[in-house]
Amino acid sequence: MARELSARVISATVKELFLKATVLLPQDMEEAIRAHQGQGGLEGYVMASILKNSEIAREENIPLCQDTGAAIVFVQLGQDVHIVDGFIGEAIQQGVREAYGEGFLRKSICNPLSRKNTSDNTPTFIHYDVVAGDSLTITAMPKGGGAENASLIEMLTPAEGIEGIKKLVINHLRKVGRNACPPLTVGIGIGATLESVGVLAKKALLLPLKAINPDPTLAHLEAELLVAINNLGFGAGGYGGWVSAFGVHILTMPCHIACLPVAINIQCHAARHLEVQL
Amino acid sequence: MLQGCQSIRTPFRDNEHRSLRAGEIVLLSGFVYCARDAAHLRFQEAIQKEEKLPLNLSDETIFYAAPTPTRADGSIGAIGPTTSSRMDTFTPALLKQTGLKGMIGKGFRSEVVRDAIFSNRAIYLGAIGGVAALIRKYVLSVRTVAYADLSAEAVLCVELVDFPLVVVIDSLGNQIGA
Numbered sequence: 001m002a003r004e005l006s007a008r009v010i011s012a013t014v015k016e017l018f019l020k021a022t023v024l025l026p027q028d029m030e031e032a033i034r035a036h037q038g039q040g041g042l043e044g045y046v047m048a049s050i051l052k053n054s055e056i057a058r059e060e061n062i063p064l065c066q067d068t069g070a071a072i073v074f075v076q077l078g079q080d081v082h083i084v085d086g087f088i089g090e091a092i093q094q095g096v097r098e099a100y101g102e103g104f105l106r107k108s109i110c111n112p113l114s115r116k117n118t119s120d121n122t123p124t125f126i127h128y129d130v131v132a133g134d135s136l137t138i139t140a141m142p143k144g145g146g147a148e149n150a151s152l153i154e155m156l157t158p159a160e161g162i163e164g165i166k167k168l169v170i171n172h173l174r175k176v177g178r179n180a181c182p183p184l185t186v187g188i189g190i191g192a193t194l195e196s197v198g199v200l201a202k203k204a205l206l207l208p209l210k211a212i213n214p215d216p217t218l219a220h221l222e223a224e225l226l227v228a229i230n231n232l233g234f235g236a237g238g239y240g241g242w243v244s245a246f247g248v249h250i251l252t253m254p255c256h257i258a259c260l261p262v263a264i265n266i267q268c269h270a271a272r273h274l275e276v277q278l
Numbered sequence: 279m280l281q282g283c284q285s286i287r288t289p290f291r292d293n294e295h296r297s298l299r300a301g302e303i304v305l306l307s308g309f310v311y312c313a314r315d316a317a318h319l320r321f322q323e324a325i326q327k328e329e330k331l332p333l334n335l336s337d338e339t340i341f342y343a344a345p346t347p348t349r350a351d352g353s354i355g356a357i358g359p360t361t362s363s364r365m366d367t368f369t370p371a372l373l374k375q376t377g378l379k380g381m382i383g384k385g386f387r388s389e390v391v392r393d394a395i396f397s398n399r400a401i402y403l404g405a406i407g408g409v410a411a412l413i414r415k416y417v418l419s420v421r422t423v424a425y426a427d428l429s430a431e432a433v434l435c436v437e438l439v440d441f442p443l444v445v446v447i448d449s450l451g452n453q454i455g456a
Contacts, residue, residue: 042444062414064411066346104347108430179384270408
């Protein structure tokens, strides 16, 4: 039995998700910052500022960051959902258009070559998964340019293996981590293909901050990388300190026998994302 | 943390910025210009063609920032620094040709920029990224002064009061943590 869902409801939901996600610091991130606010010096001042910022943003309904991001949406569409009153893709674009327009969010999307602004922050970057069931799950992720610029996809060789992955992550974070608004969350995709590994890394950023990988090998690798990143010493705010990252999350998929794709997607301390199930 | 910090006022006509040292916190007040990628590209084109810039940058400070739009009720948007290193390619010529003295952004700069800061006796100040609702509290006014067609990337003049910043590179080329 198909369940009917109106495109108008999808539009209104997407709008509300972006209006909230740009203003509200995710609770797990807020807790992590609160747990580290005792740090002294500049790093402690940065932590206190992040908490103060979250409070002002929430109370005055002001975005946490001036970079209200590229609008990324993950859709899990139950195969028993039948969408009426319009097309789902356009409904999502309309929701984003209204959120960025009426919400006075910054329009940060432009033609890649002429650099002319599209003026309404569309297109939205939508990732669809068709799943079992009759519900629709939408995740909104306003993603800032600074942390996205600090991200990377590399096609390693199978011979480089797990040691090669560690070297890639640490060397890369040493180079760019301090500019990407730490404390960071690091999403890592391993395996799949060029286009899919990037999506894996991005989906890894949607996991709860404290989530422990169900695969013991990966859980160990995540813990090892987190310690190594914190030892780089750029710290909260990037001007020196010992809380450079709060979490490393890895998602994997099998890959071709010739390949070892690795994607690193960096998330800033605002870590904005919000999910709803319809 | 901010108690007992030095205060400084833009523009740096009397070289007040030269007494600041890397690693210090400073409270900055006065007018600064917000400009980022697209505006810097236009500055560069104007300099290369030996045309006049639409604003006088002598002794002034650029804030690498583009706030969210001012709301219908006139309230100022969220504002904060973008990654400064993207402007590195434009900075040496800007310092040399315009007399620009201060830059505010986030993150570190290239060696070439550090050298240019030293040779032009300029200064680079770091703000905290991602706390734009808080930084907005240090902003008194915002108005567009050039390149309005660049929409989000237009050049703005922003008045700041006691905006806390870290001296990342001082006028002698010293860098925080180095």
